[in-house]
Amino acid sequence: MLTAARLGAAALSAALLTGIAAGPALADVSPPTVPDGLYGKSDPTYDGVWRQSLALTALAAAKVTPADSAVGWLTGQQCEDGGWPSYRNAGTACDPKFEDSNATAVAVQALVALGGHQEAVDKGVAWLRTNQNADGSWAYNPGNPGDADSTGLAVNALFAAKTDPAGVAKAGRSAFDGLALFQLGCAAPADQRGAFAYQPDPAGGALTPNALASGQAALAAGGGHLPVAGSVHADAAPKALACASDAAAAAAPVTHADSGEAVGAYLTAQLAAGGDHLTLTTPGAAPTPDYTATAWAALALTQSGHPRQAAGAVDWLTKEGATWTKGGTDAGATATLLLVAQAAHRDTAALTGQLTALGPTPKAAEAAASATEAPKEKKDGGIGQYWLIGVGLLVGIGGGLVLSLQRKRNPHL
Template sequence: MSIVRRSAAALAASAVLGMAITSAAAAAPSPTPSAAAPSGLYGTGDPAYDGVWRQSLALLAQDTAGLKPAAKAVDWLTGQQCDSGAFPSYRADATKPCDAKLPLDSNATAVAVQALAALGGQDAAVKKSVGWLKSVQNADGGWGYNPGGASDANSTSIVIGALAAAGEKPDEVKSKGGKTPYDALLTFAKPCGGKDGGAFVYQPKQPGIVADSTAAAVLGAHGKGLVVTAGAKDAKGTVCEKSTTVEGAAHNGAVYLATALAKTGHLDTPPMAGAADPTPKPDFGNTADAVVALTAQGLGDQARKPLEWLEKNSAAWAKESGPAAYAQLILAAHAAGADPKSFGGTDLVAGLNATGPAPEKPAADPSESEKKDSSDSGSGVGVWWIVGAFFVASVGAGFLFSGRRKNQQQP
């Protein structure tokens, strides 16, 4: 949620859109940018808009790759949580209580829940965050980027992933009006035929970047988070069908993505208004998120071409964009059964690790331990997280709001 999974550029656009929609209800001040990235945080770029997002993705990707993240990296993330259980996009001084004016972020909270649930040992923090998420559920069953904002596909989807990661049943999490998150998701699904037929829009009146919201919503509709394995083969193939169920909407959303990827193997980012170069640019993040969504839907054959395109073309993008980008690619490789340590000749895991604190060393080989007559009880390989469960990423996953009103994370 995403992924839920979302490209920095797409997530930035979605974040701006979400803030614009929310502004009528409450003018939320922007976080104060920090002068330097804190020790323990992945990436060196200003974390004001994506600190929690990129940290959570980094830890989740390391865990998925079988690594145990550094304790100080986990501590940095847990230290961002407010007493209410919510996470902001970032707060510079975690030694003080969260300021009442600090904007709280459903996407940052949801992705932090997914990461902390995967790592284990953070039950209290996870429970507190889930309680907060439930408390800000909208009447339609969904969530907006900030509390009080209109529900959107990206936010709703990544919260679904968080609920499932925490052991909740998303279809039983109901608003005061009796609506579930899946009721909300269906309102974002477009019917077959016409422009963007089968896709999920960001909001009914604000389409946003449709590939981003669609990739997120396909995972949400399956009750999954940012880490997935291949779903059962979709017997319907790539035909969009009339449907009134969330399962049918997920199929149609995946068909939209498969069709968009069929020609070139990648999605595109439209040029910014007034840009000197009107040519669309490849959208690496949302392409990675689409691979995850297609795999979860059981359209692995349709995910193969974009995966191969990413293997050939994404190395420079990941190096430039930083930890969230590396994480998105690792999650795509994991979903599709590829090796993230040899991804088109690039070791994505090593690249991610280099952007922040080194993971803890794995436990020593038993024979070596016997020779030394000692063991390293403070280390160990993290378990693989298979979720039954974030636009901001965003992340474009992509998912919502990894870019947070910025164009790209900096390495």
């Protein structure tokens, strides 16, 4: 199951869980080794760009300057048309059908966070514009029906690049219109209102709440992107969707103005009912905690100004972090957990150290190592220099005395 290899592959995991959409197209690559500069040691085929982008975003927020090789690997994955695939081997030509909106969206956010990569960011945004569906949404791979996760991530990237999603449109349908396609409104049962479905049911168009779709789309609905600053605080809990009694109002889509609060209220209720975490429900399998969905829910609530409602989820993720991150060896999970801790203003030192250890030595660490060695070299060099000068003086003095004695013995010298 690809969700095990790629915890953040939103569209793919949701497609597998719901069984209503085909999985994304993926290049037939089996890299023998993990490339230099890439964070994590696992096979990057399905999550290379995803985990690298999250790692660089989290480290940039931690004021860690990553190695050139780490940044160069990510920029080197970008295709000429501006999009990113999940992963491609070095030297392999880009195939447009393997480029995906999820990888492109998180790569754009990472490069914005790092700074100094405006051309690559602009090309990435242009790719998102080009590959927006006519209904305003985005699919994982271009040419497929849109989904909430991919649309939410694209909107995150637009916000990060300071591009108004309301102005990014196809056939008169904006990115916000596309996001609204997947949100349950007043026609849904009260306890489902505000949630996001992955995609409408192909048979009848019904929307079924999905934990990961709700968590990831909520950050976009709240006007956010990675990294989440967590600087806005509201005293009240998120406002549940206010619904009128007439049928026309009930059938209307959730407006962008109400979207963030509505999904925030839904997520708050789900976290409270689930013991501070969201649950992964797979047909035929027992429900299990959904770490990724819980993390995105915490980020979204914090972004919307509701850190108190996110606090329980942050505590739960902190407690369960070693299990989720596999002891700090899973780069994508470790980076996501670090982003959550940063947004919640928790202690991040240990997570930063774990993530840093999963990739090439950062520039700051290299500079610090050089700085600690420099005084020793200078000191040794200074001692050597003075020693040579001293020996030279002794030799000179001794030679002068010998020459003086010889001249006394032989006046003709």
